[in-house]
Amino acid sequence: MNEKLTDxxxxxxxxxxxxxxxxxxxVGLSNFQNREFGFxxxxxxxxxxxxxxxxxxxxxxxxxxxVQHAYVGAVYDKxxxxxxPIQRIKWKAREFIYDIDIDEYDLVRTCGCHGDVYCKxxxxxxxxxxxxxxxTMKEDFGFKEVIWFxxxxxxxxxxxxxxxxxxFDQAQRVAILNYLTFIHDEKRSQxxxxxxxxxxxxxxxxxxxxxxxxxxxxxxxxLKELGISTRKxxxxxxxxxxxxxxxxxxxxxxxxxxxxxxxxxxxxxxxxRYPRIDRKVTMDTRRVSRMPYSIHGKTGQIAIVIKDIDNFxxxxxxxxxxxxx
Amino acid sequence: MxxxxxxxxxxxxxxxxxxxxxxxNRFADTRLQRFIDEDLWSxxxxxxxxxxxxxxxxxxxxxxxxxLRLAVSKDPRLTSWLVEVEGDLxxxxxxxxxxxxxxxxxxxxxxxxxxxxxIQEIDKLFKINIYKHFNLADVPxxxxxxxxxxxxxxVKDLDRRIAVKFHKIPSVVSAKKVLLFNGWGxxxxxDIRLAVKREFEKxxxxxxxxxxxxxxxxxxLDNTVKPIRDKITEIARKTKLSSDLSTLGIGEGxxxxxxxxxxxxCILELLGILRSKGHLSHVENWQLGTFLKKAGMTIExxxxxxxxxxxxxxxxxxxxxxxxxxxxxxxxxxEVGGGIDYSPPSCKTCINxxxxxxxxxxxxxxxxxxxTLMKDRDQKVVDRAIEDxxxxxxxQRFQEACGRYFRLLTGWQIRxxxxxxxxxxxxxxxxxxxxxxxxxxxx
Ligand SMILES: [Zn+2]
Numbered sequence: 001m002n003e004k005l006t007d008x009x010x011x012x013x014x015x016x017x018x019x020x021x022x023x024x025x026x027v028g029l030s031n032f033q034n035r036e037f038g039f040x041x042x043x044x045x046x047x048x049x050x051x052x053x054x055x056x057x058x059x060x061x062x063x064x065x066x067v068q069h070a071y072v073g074a075v076y077d078k079x080x081x082x083x084x085p086i087q088r089i090k091w092k093a094r095e096f097i098y099d100i101d102i103d104e105y106d107l108v109r110t111c112g113c114h115g116d117v118y119c120k121x122x123x124x125x126x127x128x129x130x131x132x133x134x135x136t137m138k139e140d141f142g143f144k145e146v147i148w149f150x151x152x153x154x155x156x157x158x159x160x161x162x163x164x165x166x167x168f169d170q171a172q173r174v175a176i177l178n179y180l181t182f183i184h185d186e187k188r189s190q191x192x193x194x195x196x197x198x199x200x201x202x203x204x205x206x207x208x209x210x211x212x213x214x215x216x217x218x219x220x221x222x223l224k225e226l227g228i229s230t231r232k233x234x235x236x237x238x239x240x241x242x243x244x245x246x247x248x249x250x251x252x253x254x255x256x257x258x259x260x261x262x263x264x265x266x267x268x269x270x271x272x273r274y275p276r277i278d279r280k281v282t283m284d285t286r287r288v289s290r291m292p293y294s295i296h297g298k299t300g301q302i303a304i305v306i307k308d309i310d311n312f313x314x315x316x317x318x319x320x321x322x323x324x325x
Numbered sequence: 326m327x328x329x330x331x332x333x334x335x336x337x338x339x340x341x342x343x344x345x346x347x348x349x350n351r352f353a354d355t356r357l358q359r360f361i362d363e364d365l366w367s368x369x370x371x372x373x374x375x376x377x378x379x380x381x382x383x384x385x386x387x388x389x390x391x392x393l394r395l396a397v398s399k400d401p402r403l404t405s406w407l408v409e410v411e412g413d414l415x416x417x418x419x420x421x422x423x424x425x426x427x428x429x430x431x432x433x434x435x436x437x438x439x440x441x442x443x444i445q446e447i448d449k450l451f452k453i454n455i456y457k458h459f460n461l462a463d464v465p466x467x468x469x470x471x472x473x474x475x476x477x478x479x480v481k482d483l484d485r486r487i488a489v490k491f492h493k494i495p496s497v498v499s500a501k502k503v504l505l506f507n508g509w510g511x512x513x514x515x516d517i518r519l520a521v522k523r524e525f526e527k528x529x530x531x532x533x534x535x536x537x538x539x540x541x542x543x544x545x546l547d548n549t550v551k552p553i554r555d556k557i558t559e560i561a562r563k564t565k566l567s568s569d570l571s572t573l574g575i576g577e578g579x580x581x582x583x584x585x586x587x588x589x590x591c592i593l594e595l596l597g598i599l600r601s602k603g604h605l606s607h608v609e610n611w612q613l614g615t616f617l618k619k620a621g622m623t624i625e626x627x628x629x630x631x632x633x634x635x636x637x638x639x640x641x642x643x644x645x646x647x648x649x650x651x652x653x654x655x656x657x658x659x660e661v662g663g664g665i666d667y668s669p670p671s672c673k674t675c676i677n678x679x680x681x682x683x684x685x686x687x688x689x690x691x692x693x694x695x696x697t698l699m700k701d702r703d704q705k706v707v708d709r710a711i712e713d714x715x716x717x718x719x720x721q722r723f724q725e726a727c728g729r730y731f732r733l734l735t736g737w738q739i740r741x742x743x744x745x746x747x748x749x750x751x752x753x754x755x756x757x758x759x760x761x762x763x764x765x766x767x768x
Contacts, residue, residue: 140506141491141505141508142508143508164492168492172495174495175491176491178501178719179498184715184716185689191711191712191715193716196501198464198501198502198513200459200460279689283687
């Protein structure tokens with residue numbers, strides 16, 4: 001962080017720079033007054049069950065309360081407040097959100113980073129995860145738009161904008177999540193589910209993207225450990241970079257047609273490079289998540305929209321001080 | 326040609342049917358008897374039957390079903406019994422219907438028309454050949470496997486695919502037994518049939534619950550359905566739908582309820598929730614209460630137990646508590662409300678509407694629970710079990726997950742847990758019956 005995040009600079013950002021119109025284009029104007037907000041204010045006090053009758057009031061709140069972190073939650077049947085906390089009012093709708101954080105990969109990061117620390121090498125895991133999910137949402141689930149935000153520190157959030165998802169109940173959200181999940185108990189046993197026969201588009205995408213990313217980084221030695229012959233391992237490593245649009249057909253040709261080897265290889269590339277999603281964020285329809293374009297109180301960085309995830313690196317996200325220049 | 330909703334689909338609007346009370350009761354009686362005999366029958370118009378006779382058959386079918394619906398509506402236990410037997414009948418009729426078009430029609434009824442398409446319609450809509458594009462020829466057929474299952478060679482079309490909007494079939498999406506394309510779940514009937522059955526059961530249950538008000542508001546209707554209701558109640562009393570500890574070799578007077586190591590995970594979890602939150606939902610109360618009864622708790626023990634653990638008792642004396650909320654406990658023991666000696670629900674019923682630890686708790690928390698509980702055991706063994714259990718849960722095989730857990734806990738095999746009491750009985754044999762342990766060693 002360049003300098004101390006003072007109350008003045010926070011207020012100044014929310015007065016002068018916070019793009020309320022852009023923010024509103026994501027959450028929508030209808031039902032705005034019934035939308036829950038949450039904030040970390042002053043010295044680390046987390047307040048929830050707050051709602052605003054209009055955007056000016058929201059802005060005023062953020063300007064006046066030295067907001068360190070700002071979060072937006074679900075829509076309810078009446079405005080959430082201290083008298084009507086969200087547990088006691090009826091849930092109406094919530095965006096469908098993915099959260100990918102680099103520290104979810106701690107057990108498989110080989111670059112030496114862990115926790116909040118990242119480098120170009122391990123950040124590629126987050127980029128690949130976002131692209132994979134983005135494609136799956138559009139091609140398999142038929143959603144039209146997914147918007148990716150920088151979370152302000154060590155990850156990204158994907159918001160599925162299609163209205164139909166807003167009414168999904170927990171079972172429907174979990175179903176999508178389970179469809180995407182291949183690594184179970186990610187932070188401990190990391191058990192890997194087999195790639196199913198029937199879900200062809202998903203399987204093809206795993207070969208085209210996840211296997212490719214893994215093989216791009218593989219060495220003949222690492223492949224030999226999976227039971228692949230020396231000759232074949234050398235061939236794979238030599239040829240993988242020559243493909244222009246690697247797809248599942250290429251994978252099927254390149255990899256030996258041996259069930260045991262294939263199974264070992266697929267568990268390995270799933271373990272090493274498959275998306276790891278924070279399930280709670282996607283499942284829990286009452287959770288609040290970082291407000292797009294707000295300031296992250298620890299880094300001073302802005303939760304900006306990521307236009308091109310393949311070329312986005314957190315260091316390039318502007319800080320609140322950058323916006324003042 | 327437009328296909329009509331088949332007459333075997335009992336949620337179909339019956340239209341104008343008229344039937345006198347005597348016949349109505351007889352129809353319901355016949356249907357009831359068939360359910361008791363576990364007879365699964367289909368109805369379709371044979372070529373030799375004339376229209377009048379066919380009409381009578383339909384009236385009997387619809388009338389019988391309607392009356393049973395009304396008869397069970399006031400009692401949640403009878404409702405879940407009817408939903409279960411009608412669900413089995415529906416499943417049989419659905420998978421054995423010789424007409425694929427009729428199946429599609431039924432899916433359109435259950436999932437709404439705009440959420441169901443044929444593969445040809447999908448191909449046309451997206452200008453694609455799904456079958457070729459995704460090389461579906463290389464997915465092995467399942468029909469041979471199903472011909473060995475409970476409906477045998479009667480199953481038809483199970484390897485044929487249809488398209489259903491993904492959000493209508495979350496369990497199938499969850500298990501990845503579906504080809505997802507632009508929001509459409511392209512799925513074999515074999516892989517969707519259980520989800521279809523569950524949807525049918527869900528909708529039937531809603532309809533029955535709605536008809537409760539109708540019966541309660543209409544005294545003469547209530548009188549009409551009474552004979553059948555009494556009969557169903559009687560059947561529920563007689564048929565041991567579930568195993569009973571006393572018949573399964575657990576010594577009389579054994580206080581199973583003081584041995585929580587014998588409790589199945591659903592019961593342990595309900596106890597945990599009750600202790601931490603002070604209340605459970607109505608059906609969870611019922612599940613726990615009937616279990617504790619079968620585990621040997623007397624009615625007085627249970628009254629004391631609920632008094633000590635409920636939040637409803639704040640500022641209430643024990644006697645006051647018994648007077649005010651004791652009714653349900655008495656009901657469990659059959660002292661009020663028909664005098665039935667109720668058994669706890671089967672695993673299938675728990676999964677569908679009561680509480681199943683494996684079906685209703687989050688996978689992450691399950692894995693956390695097992696780790697904590699087994700922290701002194703060989704971690705590799707525990708991890709392997711968690712891995713197996715996770716896979717079974719994800720594939721919706723909750724009863725097998727429970728069996729796998731039982732193996733981890735006891736070293737004894739149960740492939741599938743069918744009932745919480747059979748879990749407890751087996752655990753009792755494992756830990757408390759010396760004779761059985763010896764026998765097992767000899768093997
Ligand atoms: Zn790194």
